[in-house]
Amino acid sequence: xxxxxxxxxxxxxxxxxxxxxxxxxxxxxxxxxxxxxxxxxxxxxxxxxxxxxxxxxxxxxxxxxxxxxxxxxxxxxxxxxxxxxxxxxxxxxxxxxxxxxxxxxxxxxxxxxxxxxxxxxxxxxxxxxxxx
Ligand code: TYD
Numbered sequence: 001x002x003x004x005x006x007x008x009x010x011x012x013x014x015x016x017x018x019x020x021x022x023x024x025x026x027x028x029x030x031x032x033x034x035x036x037x038x039x040x041x042x043x044x045x046x047x048x049x050x051x052x053x054x055x056x057x058x059x060x061x062x063x064x065x066x067x068x069x070x071x072x073x074x075x076x077x078x079x080x081x082x083x084x085x086x087x088x089x090x091x092x093x094x095x096x097x098x099x100x101x102x103x104x105x106x107x108x109x110x111x112x113x114x115x116x117x118x119x120x121x122x123x124x125x126x127x128x129x130x131x132x
Contacts, residue, residue, distance in 0.1 A: 004088040005078060008059075019084045021057070021109070026086065029055050029111040036061075036107045040100040047096040050120045055111040056089045058097075063104025070094040072130030080106075094126050 008026055011018045023030050037046060047067075058067060064081035071093050078087050079099075086109075089095055097106065112118065120126045 006057075006086045006088060008084045008086055010084045017084075021059075021086065027057050027109055028088065029057075031109045031111070032113050033110040034107065035110070035114075036105060037097070038105045040065075040104065042100070042102070044100065045096055045098045046100075048094075048121070050094045050126045051091055051112075051118050052120065053091055053112055054115075054118050055091050056095075057109040058087045058089065059083060059085070059107045059109075061105040061107045063101040064099070065097055065101065065104050065106060066099040068096045068098065072127055092126075092130055094120075094123065 006026060008019045008021055021027050040046065058080065060080035061083050064079065067078045067080060067087055067089070069076050069078065069087075069089060071090075080087060100106075120129065
């Protein structure tokens, strides 16, 4: 199993819920960057690439969307629809995000700063690396 769905802590009381994540605790790496994806038009697909080094942890802070992850041998779809789930996406994993609900908000915690050279954007190139 190359994908990992992590259930984050959830502290509930009559004032509502609170969830959290810490470096090297719920998140198995040091966070170097956050980005978030929002206002995604219906029917849009995002992602469609792999990273050579970057590891990601994706949370659906609001709404829902699907993450399709592919390690070159196996393709899986994970639906994120609760803000206390996080999906760990290892390096060298092809991933796409689809089926964004209205007003969905995807928070992505990343192990590296943004580096355009870390991307593999061609699926055939990805397969050549993972299945030489
Ligand atoms: P990209 O990673 O291709 O988005 P997605 O995977 O959701 O399809 O990034 C889209 C654009 O945003 C691209 O021009 C690079 C820029 N970008 C940054 O400048 N910093 C970042 O941290 C990220 C993730 C993207």
